[in-house]
Amino acid sequence: TASRPHSYSTAxxxxxxxxxxxxxxxxxxxxxxxxxxxxxxxxxxNVGAACGAxxxxxxxxxxxxGRVAPTLNYETPDPKCPVNVVAEMAEAKSPLxxxxxxxxxxxxxxxxxxxx
Numbered sequence: 001t002a003s004r005p006h007s008y009s010t011a012x013x014x015x016x017x018x019x020x021x022x023x024x025x026x027x028x029x030x031x032x033x034x035x036x037x038x039x040x041x042x043x044x045x046n047v048g049a050a051c052g053a054x055x056x057x058x059x060x061x062x063x064x065x066g067r068v069a070p071t072l073n074y075e076t077p078d079p080k081c082p083v084n085v086v087a088e089m090a091e092a093k094s095p096l097x098x099x100x101x102x103x104x105x106x107x108x109x110x111x112x113x114x115x116x
Contacts, residue, residue, distance in 0.1 A: 062114035
């Protein structure tokens with residue numbers, strides 16, 4: 001199931017800088033289509049090495065409840081950022097999510113999770 005783009009409920013933006021968000025948004029749109037995108041980091045800030053684990057917990061708890069967490073303080077869509085950013089709590093369309101995290105030093109990881 002995880003290989004079908006339309007089956008994802010959500011994807012997360014990872015770093016938060018304007019240039020990396022544009023690259024991530026374009027890749028998410030090209031790969032997953034019009035999937036809901038959220039940025040849990042908007043609630044917790046940058047917690048360094050723990051960020052991936054914390055964002056995974058937030059997304060997994062949301063999926064278990066059939067929900068996608070919103071992106072805090074998201075008000076005006078950027079026309080250069082072609083993704084469907086979740087501004088308010090939303091219904092999860094599936095139990096699958098793709099989590100993206102990377103560091104400015106070059107490490108990157110993508111994790112696919114599924115709630116049961």
